[in-house]
Amino acid sequence: MSxxxxxxxxxxxxxxxxxxxxxxxxRQKETKTVIAVSSGTCGQARGSNRLIxxxxxxxxxxxxxxxxxxxxTGCHGFCEAEPNIIIYPQGIFYQKLEPKDVSNVLNQTVxxxxxxxxxxxxxxxxxxxxxxEEEIPFYKKQKRLVLGDNPRxxxxxxxxxxxxxxxGSLLKVLSSLSPEDVIKSITQxxxxxxxxxxxxxGKKWAFARAQKGDLKYIICNADEGDPxxxxxxxxxxxxxxxxxxxxxxxxxxxxxxxxYVYVRDEYPLAVANVTLAIEQARKKGLLGENILGxxxxxxxxxxxxxxxxxxxxxxxxxxSIEGRVGEPRQRPPFPAVKGLWxxxxxxxxxxxxxxxxxxxxxxxxxxxxxxxNGSKGTKIFSLVGKINNTGLVEVPMGITLREIIFDIxxxxxxxxxxxxVQTGGPSGGCLPEKLIDLxxxxxxxxxxxxxxxxxxxxxxxxxxxxVDVARxxxxxxxxxxxxxxISCREGTQRLWEIVTDITEGKGTMEHLTLLEExxxxxxxxxxxxxxxxxxxxxxxxxxxxxxxxEAHIKDKRCPAGVCKxxxxxxxxxxKCTGCLACLRVCxxxxxxxxxxxxxxxxxxxxxKCGACFEACQFDAILIE
Amino acid sequence: xxxxxxxxxxxxxxxDTARFYGLEIPTLCYHDGLSVFGGCRLCLVEIGEGxxxxxxxxxxxxxxxxxxxxxxxxxxxxxxxxxxxxxLSVAPYSKKIQDLASxxxxxxxxxxxxxxxxxxxxxxxxxxxxxMDGRAIGxxxxxxxxxxxxxxxxxxxECRLCGGCIYICPACQLRCQGPEAETAVCNACLTLxxxxxxxxxxxxxxxxxxxxxxxxxxxxxxxxxxLASSKP
Numbered sequence: 001m002s003x004x005x006x007x008x009x010x011x012x013x014x015x016x017x018x019x020x021x022x023x024x025x026x027r028q029k030e031t032k033t034v035i036a037v038s039s040g041t042c043g044q045a046r047g048s049n050r051l052i053x054x055x056x057x058x059x060x061x062x063x064x065x066x067x068x069x070x071x072x073t074g075c076h077g078f079c080e081a082e083p084n085i086i087i088y089p090q091g092i093f094y095q096k097l098e099p100k101d102v103s104n105v106l107n108q109t110v111x112x113x114x115x116x117x118x119x120x121x122x123x124x125x126x127x128x129x130x131x132x133e134e135e136i137p138f139y140k141k142q143k144r145l146v147l148g149d150n151p152r153x154x155x156x157x158x159x160x161x162x163x164x165x166x167x168g169s170l171l172k173v174l175s176s177l178s179p180e181d182v183i184k185s186i187t188q189x190x191x192x193x194x195x196x197x198x199x200x201x202g203k204k205w206a207f208a209r210a211q212k213g214d215l216k217y218i219i220c221n222a223d224e225g226d227p228x229x230x231x232x233x234x235x236x237x238x239x240x241x242x243x244x245x246x247x248x249x250x251x252x253x254x255x256x257x258x259x260y261v262y263v264r265d266e267y268p269l270a271v272a273n274v275t276l277a278i279e280q281a282r283k284k285g286l287l288g289e290n291i292l293g294x295x296x297x298x299x300x301x302x303x304x305x306x307x308x309x310x311x312x313x314x315x316x317x318x319x320s321i322e323g324r325v326g327e328p329r330q331r332p333p334f335p336a337v338k339g340l341w342x343x344x345x346x347x348x349x350x351x352x353x354x355x356x357x358x359x360x361x362x363x364x365x366x367x368x369x370x371x372x373n374g375s376k377g378t379k380i381f382s383l384v385g386k387i388n389n390t391g392l393v394e395v396p397m398g399i400t401l402r403e404i405i406f407d408i409x410x411x412x413x414x415x416x417x418x419x420x421v422q423t424g425g426p427s428g429g430c431l432p433e434k435l436i437d438l439x440x441x442x443x444x445x446x447x448x449x450x451x452x453x454x455x456x457x458x459x460x461x462x463x464x465x466x467v468d469v470a471r472x473x474x475x476x477x478x479x480x481x482x483x484x485x486i487s488c489r490e491g492t493q494r495l496w497e498i499v500t501d502i503t504e505g506k507g508t509m510e511h512l513t514l515l516e517e518x519x520x521x522x523x524x525x526x527x528x529x530x531x532x533x534x535x536x537x538x539x540x541x542x543x544x545x546x547x548x549x550e551a552h553i554k555d556k557r558c559p560a561g562v563c564k565x566x567x568x569x570x571x572x573x574x575k576c577t578g579c580l581a582c583l584r585v586c587x588x589x590x591x592x593x594x595x596x597x598x599x600x601x602x603x604x605x606x607x608k609c610g611a612c613f614e615a616c617q618f619d620a621i622l623i624e
Numbered sequence: 625x626x627x628x629x630x631x632x633x634x635x636x637x638x639x640d641t642a643r644f645y646g647l648e649i650p651t652l653c654y655h656d657g658l659s660v661f662g663g664c665r666l667c668l669v670e671i672g673e674g675x676x677x678x679x680x681x682x683x684x685x686x687x688x689x690x691x692x693x694x695x696x697x698x699x700x701x702x703x704x705x706x707x708x709x710x711x712l713s714v715a716p717y718s719k720k721i722q723d724l725a726s727x728x729x730x731x732x733x734x735x736x737x738x739x740x741x742x743x744x745x746x747x748x749x750x751x752x753x754x755x756m757d758g759r760a761i762g763x764x765x766x767x768x769x770x771x772x773x774x775x776x777x778x779x780x781x782e783c784r785l786c787g788g789c790i791y792i793c794p795a796c797q798l799r800c801q802g803p804e805a806e807t808a809v810c811n812a813c814l815t816l817x818x819x820x821x822x823x824x825x826x827x828x829x830x831x832x833x834x835x836x837x838x839x840x841x842x843x844x845x846x847x848x849x850x851l852a853s854s855k856p
Contacts, residue, residue, distance in 0.1 A: 308766065325763070330662060330684045483763070483770035484663050486743065487703075490710040493768040494735050514734050521706035524679050524699060525665045 010285040012293045016171050023162035033068045033110050034088040036151045040075030040237045041269050042230075046082040047098070048072070054099035058106055068110060074150040074238015074273075077392040078138055081121060086133055086151050093133040094119035124388050124410055138389045141408050143370070143396050145378050146354045147231075150238035155273045158280040161241040167286065169357035173249050174294050177360075182253040183209060186356065188364035190376030195221055195312075195349030196424065196453045197529070198375070198442040204346055207336040208254040211344035216256040219340065219347040220247055221317060222263035222270065225309035226425030227476060229456035231380040231392050232350035236263065236270035239354070240277035244300065246356035248286065251298040254346055259298065262317050264305040275302055309426075309480035313528050314339075314347045316482065327482045328528035349454070351380055371397035375441035379452070385422075385459040388413050393457075395440075402436045405459055416461040420544070424453025426473045426480075427533030429540025430466060449540040451533065465562035466545040467552055471499045473537040481530060488531030491522035495538060503563040507553040516542065561623040564608045568624060573598045575620035582612035582621065625693040632687035639667055639682040642695060649695055650704070650724060652711075652794055653745035654683045658754055661746050665707045666724070670694045679703055705730050715741045718795040741795045744770055748789035756788045 010016050035055065039048045052072055059065050076084055081095035087109060094105065094116065101119060108114040120129040121136050130136050133151075154160045161167065173182055187202025208216060220243060224232040236243060247259050261278075263271050278300050281287045289297045303321045310316050311326040318340050320326040339345025355377060359367045368376050375397035381404065383393045388410035395404060401421060405411070412418050420430040429450035431438065438444055442452050460469065478492035495518055498511050519535035526532045542549060551557050558566040571582070571591070578596040590606045593599030601612070601621075613621045625642060632641040637660070642649050652664040662684040669682045671693050679700060682693075694700065705728055711721050713735040721743070725731075744763070749772060752758045760783035764773050774780040 310766070330680065332686070332688075478768045481767040483744065483766045483768075484661075485665050486663065486707055486710055487665050489744070489767060489770060490714065494710065494713070497736065510734075518706060521703050525668055525703045525707060527662065527681070 009283060010292060013171065013175055016167060016286075016292055020162050020165060020168055020171065023159055024165055027163035030069075032066075034071055035068060035105075035110075036071045036073045036076075036086045036088065038074075038076040038078075038082060038084050038086075038151070039072040040150075040234055041267075042075060042079050043082045043084075044269075048083040050099055051083050051085075051097055051102070054102045055106075058102050062106060064106065064110070068106075071154050073153055074155045075147075075234040075392065076151045077144070077147055077234065077394075078136075078389070079391040080389050081391075088152075091132045091134065093121060093131070093136060095121050124413075137410065138391065138393075138408055141399070141403060142394050143378050144394045145358055145370075146242070146351060147235060147238070147380060147392060147394050149242065150234070153239055155238050155240055156276055158241060158277065158284060161239075165361075166241055166357075167245055169360035170245050170248055170286070172360055173252060174292060174296065179209065179253045179255065182249060182360070185364045186253070186359060189359045189367040190364075190371070191352065191355055191359060191367065192375060192442065193349060194351035194355070194379065194454070196427070196451065198452060201348065201352055204336050204348070205250065205254050207334070208256075208344045208346045211337055213343065214255065214257075215343045216254055217340040217343055217345040218247055218251050218254065218256045218259040219317070219321070219345060220259070220261040220263075220350055220353055221312060221314065221347055222261055222267070222274075222350045223305050223309075223312035223317060224264060224267075224350070224454065225312045225480070226427075226454050226456045228384045228458050229382050229425060229454045231382055231455055233267050233270050234392055235350055235354050235380075236267070237273050240270075240274045241281070242357060243274070243350055243353045244277055244281055244287075246353035247300065248291075248298055249356050249360060250346060250348070250353065252296055254344070256346070257297055257299070259300045260303045260321055260340075261300060262303045262305060262311075262321060265307060266305075271302065271304065278302065308482075309476075310482045310528075310530055313530060315528070317347065318345065325482075327484050328530070330527060351455075372439065372441045374443050379440070379455055381455045381457045383409050383457050383459065385457075386412050386416065386461040386464070387459040397441045398439045400437050400439050401431065404440075404457070405436070409459065412459070412461050414461075416463065418459070419462050419464055420460045420466065420469075422450075422458040422460065422469065422537075423456065424451035424536075425456045426476050427451055427529065427536055428453045428456070429536045430460070430469065430544065431540075432544040449543055450536065463560050463562070465503075465558050465560040466541045466548050467499060467503055467558075468560075468562050470537045470541045471496065471503055474499055474534075477530065477534045481534075482528075485525070485527045485531060487522050487525035488527070488534060491518060491526070491531070492534050494518060495522070495535065499538065502549060502552050503558070504565040505552065505556045505563075507549075509550075509553060511553070512542070512546075512549060557624075567608060568603055569601055569606050569608060569612065570603070570622050570624075571599050571601045572620045572622050575618050577618055577620070579617070581615045581617065585611040585615045587611065626695055636687045637683055638669055638671075638680075638685045638687055638691075638693055641687050642669075642682060642693075647695055649682055650728070651683060652720070652724075652743075653747060655747060655750075655792065658747065658750040660684050661750065664711075664743070664745050666704060668700055668703055668707075670697045670700050701728070704728060709733055710735070711743050714738050715743050715795045717741070718743075720794040742772060743795055744772065745794065746772075747792045747794065748772060751788045751792045752783075756784070756786050758782050758784055758786070758788075760784075761789065 037048055037052055055070050059068055083097050084095045086093050104116050108116050115131055122129055133139055152164055183202055183205045191201045192198040193201055222232050222236055251259055261274055287299050305311050308326045311320045313328045314335055316326040316328045335345045335347055371377050378394050378396050380392055380394045384390055393408055418433055420432050422430045431448055431450055435448055445452050474496040478496050481488045481492055483489045498515055501507050519538050523532055523535050551559050556566055561567050576598045583591040583593055588605045588607055590602045591599050630641055630645055649667050651667045653661045660683045662681040667682045668679045670677055670679055673692055708724050708728055708730045712725055712733045715721055716737050749762050752761050760780040761772055761774055764771050
């Protein structure tokens with residue numbers, strides 16, 4: 001990696017202007033090839049660190065260090081393709097690399113300009129092999145306003161951020177905009193909170209600004225607790241300065257002197273990168289007293305979570321920072337009026353803060369031209385579950401579910417049928433196939449019985465049991481409830497008990513009525529968002545998949561073949577080739593048979609683990 | 625409030641206002657001498673009108689200029705009933721909760737009975753901390769694992785055996801008023817049959833003082849007493 005001279009502390013606005021201009025110029029003039037290795041948490045889990053070591057070694061050995069820059073970037077978003085690299089300036093995208101591929105990449109592509117065909121992405125439907133990032137269907141329909149800079153940046157370098165024009169929006173704000181101008185711009189852009197509730201951001205800032213007193217706070221909610229959601233992690237790991245820039249602008253707008261980034265402890269890389277970024281910003285004079293000689297002072301601290309999902313709720317989060325137990329409290333008063341330490345506090349999600357610099361840069365009108373009438377801009381979704389192209393997807397509001405799941409997501413693996421998509425995490429609901437052309441925005445999702453939430457999108461196929469899905473989320477919620485109000489604490493527990501009974505074949509039709517009655521009571525009587533939305537998974541699955549509940553109750557059958565108490569495994573004699581594959585993997589010795597003779601499954605020994613089903617190549621295992 | 629124009633003083637909650645005007649709202653975790661908690665959800669009232677109307681706990685919600693409040697709408701009563709049903713499923717033998725059930729027409733419990741007595745209303749915690757300045761007990765864990773106990777579940781050095789927690793508990797009210805209490809329902813433990821220790825796996829108070837009073841663990845003399853708690 002080429003060494004970089006670090007820029008000194010900036011004391012005037014013109015210093016920042018010059019630094020950004022110089023960094024941008026230096027990046028433009030760069031003649032070396034840049035290899036960007038996706039190294040977020042997911043990339044590292046798939047071996048990107050070993051890959052980087054292999055590249056480093058090869059670059060040194062082949063004497064290429066003065067021709068190639070190796071950059072460990074944040075997450076590129078295409079998790080299915082990890083570990084992946086992008087080679088600039090051509091923009092060539094290689095996926096699923098191993099250390100042994102390094103020499104081919106260097107010799108063929110970097111030195112000779114030839115494509116390594118075996119490292120290209122292959123479209124599962126058309127078989128095509130696009131070479132460039134923007135040609136890949138996963139990326140084509142996205143609009144990566146927030147996450148798009150990840151592949152171009154070394155997240156541990158503030159200079160790299162300057163080189164793409166980073167902190168240019170802050171410069172604009174401090175040079176030529178008043179706090180009221182900033183709030184006006186954010187309001188006109190139509191930006192809504194990306195944490196889930198979708199409250200108009202400009203309105204929240206205006207409330208806080210209007211409060212008397214000169215001690216105010218801003219907080220970045222990076223607690224991201226929804227199972228399956230990791231967009232905030234990716235942004236914090238890959239582009240922490242973007243979030244910090246947004247926060248400094250926000251602090252200026254409402255008049256705050258101090259801010260906190262509350263990040264969950266389970267994100268060590270995000271914690272590390274944000275901590276480093278804050279230190280760097282401070283050293284350069286972008287945080288602290290009298291920033292760039294403007295008289296505006298602001299500093300940021302890190303506060304770590306301790307493993308409670310409920311601390312993503314804003315009042316519980318504030319209690320946590322204050323050192324109290326993470327329990328929500330009643331609102332009003334809202335945090336914008338009375339928040340951290342009783343002072344006016346603006347608390348926004350990571351993605352919301354990440355949108356601020358680009359709104360300032362390109363203008364409110366430009367931002368408002370993207371999206372629908374009620375929901376402007378883009379939203380990052382974590383597309384996971386039974387989907388071919390797992391990853392983080394940033395799309396304009398108003399795009400349909402069909403486009404995300406099929407055009408971007410590449411459809412369901414194994415040629416299976418799409419059944420439902422769960423949006424909004426444990427507070428959200430499941431949407432069935434008939435709603436696949438639903439345009440995504442805050443209102444449309446709520447009307448359909450789900451919510452936008454933080455952006456989790458779990459795709460399910462015909463082998464997913466919807467009753468089991470409801471049970472899964474209820475189990476999560478009863479564990480994470482803070483326990484203060486009986487409606488949520490007892491309510492989620494009892495809802496879970498009833499749904500579990502149904503999955504075990506002990507359900508009655510009266511249970512369905514009771515479920516709906518209890519679900520409504522929990523929704524109405526609970527203090528905070530956790531309890532108020534806890535019944536959503538049950539209510540939405542009852543609404544769209546009632547027949548599955550009834551099958552579990554009346555027929556004692558699980559149509560998807562999931563609920564262990566209601567399914568039985570057997571071997572189809574007409575398909576069995578006697579290959580011994582299932583016999584070998586069965587942990588209970590429940591399968592007997594000889595080579596080339598039809599095998600037999602002893603149900604009394606079967607624990608329904610599914611190992612035989614996975615092993616059989618002839619579809620001879622029947623689950624019903 | 626319920627169609628009647630009312631006036632509240634600065635700092636009053638909706639519950640304070642309702643009580644001043646003689647409107648009855650049931651409560652459990654609320655107590656005049658202790659801070660508000662808002663956990664039992666019995667004092668729910670409906671505020672606002674139309675699609676944005678919602679239920680809030682009147683004991684915590686501050687009185688607001690122009691606020692429209694209804695204390696007994698269908699929404700409120702149905703939610704209240706479900707809260708009582710949930711409480712009954714946890715503490716079916718508590719007289720206080722049984723009384724609430726008969727008052728509000730809760731005639732069935734459709735959940736599995738747990739017979740735990742504690743409904744986590746937090747009165748004992750606040751009594752110990754605020755009135756008795758002991759802070760010997762508190763909430764532990766969250767969600768369905770939540771319980772009230774001393775730090776690390778060991779005998780507390782802060783506990784002065786005042787019996788305040790037992791006194792204020794709505795679930796175990798008639799069972800024990802503390803040793804040598806002088807009320808008419810005192811020494812109920814003398815008439816307990818079976819004794820507390822026979823019935824539960826451990827003593828149901830934090831006094832840990834079987835030596836001093838000991839009535840709850842002694843073999844209870846079999847007496848005719850109309851106030852004796854019935855055999856479970």
